[in-house]
Every structure is written in C-alpha cells, then in structure tokens.
Amino acid sequence: MVRLTITVFQVLLDNFTVPAPEYRCMKLVVGITGASGVSYGIRLLEVLQGRADTYLILTSAARQIIEIESGIDVRTVEALATSVLSEYDFTAPVASGSHLFGGMVIVPCSMKTLGSVANGISDTLVTRTADVCLKEGRKLILVPRETPLSLIHIENMLRAKRAGAVILPACPGFYQKPETIDDVIDIIVGRILDLIGIEHELYERWD
Secondary structure, three states: OHHHHHHHHHHHHHOOOOOOOOOOOEEEEEEEOOOOOHHHHHHHHHHHOOOEEEEEEEOHHHHHHHHHHHOOOHHHHHOOOOEEEOOOOOOOHHHOOOOOOOEEEEEEEOHHHHHHHHOOOOOOHHHHHHHHHHHHOOEEEEEEOOOOOOHHHHHHHHHHHHHOOEEOOOOOOOOOOOOOHHHHHHHHHHHHHHHHOOOOOOOOOOO
8 A cells, every 4th residue: 555655656746747937037227327338338238138128228428438439329239128218217117116126237337427326316317216226225236437536436436335236346357368358348247247146157257
C-alpha cells in the first residue's frame, strides 16, 4: 500500500507543471538634461528596450546637446523609449505619486537639475518626477557629468543623497580595459543597471 501511494505520488509529480510566472515589465523614467554626456542616456534607452517600459523626458537643452554631441536626430532617440513626455507636461502620469513606476534615472544630470532636485524645486516634469520618487521612496539615480565641482555642487549632491537619491557620477573605471568610447559608456550604463536590478553583460566584473 505504501509503495502504491509513493508510485501514484511520483506519477502526479512527473505530470505536474508549474505555470510560468506572469512577466511584469518594469516601468522606468529616463530624464536626459542639458549636460554633456547625453550618450549615456541614449545608450541606457537602447539597453532597456525589451527589458523595461520607459518614459522619456528630454529637456530643451538636452535636445540641443544631442544634436551637437551625438549627431543623432532627436526623433531617433525618442523612438528608443516606450513613451515620450513633454518637459512641462505636469498632467503626465509620472507627475503623480499615485501612478506606479519603478524609479527614475536622470542621465546626464545637469547641475541646474541637481540643484532643483536637492532643494525641492519642481519647475519641470523632470524635477517633479524626481520629487515624486523621493517622497514615495522610489529609486532615483542622478548621473552628474561636471568637472571640476564647486562647493555648491557638492552640497547639492549631499542634500540629494540625504533625501534618498543615489549619486552616480559619470566616472568610469578602467580595470575593465575599455578599448573604445562605447566601452567606457557601457561601464556607466552597466552600473546604472546594477542599481535598478537589471542583469547585463556590458562590462567585465571584478573577480
């Protein structure tokens, strides 16, 4: 009787399949502002395709710098995102804490944007969404690209950090022995992905 019970149980196990879990795509906001280093933001959008739904917010200064630094048409950059939101559209879903999304990356983050975020000034959709992340306890990653830094810059970084933001300066490491500019960009983008919990193979990890 015991053997029969075990046999029946084994047959049930062999024919039992666990349904695959429903995949819920992460929703992320990507803000590209008017600082040098727009290639970091563009590359992040490329890598996130198929891995996350992305809301893209481009500032007017970012649109100019994209054309100056990358030579890429702004419409091509916008096509990389799931949705494109206007810089001053405060009726956008991400302007409200009741709209659920995973977090925000501002890359690159200009010193003006950093100062606004650090001091709670929500004068654009970028800074309003950052404020939403801070008040709702969601991930906010700021990627400043400025050098040298003034005391004001440093104090704003400290203030934003204390409020809950992650400060990830665009300072790539070189132990990976990057051979191209794209390799250098991937190091920073890879670190962003690490922080938001998305697996990648953009660079060789230290072992």
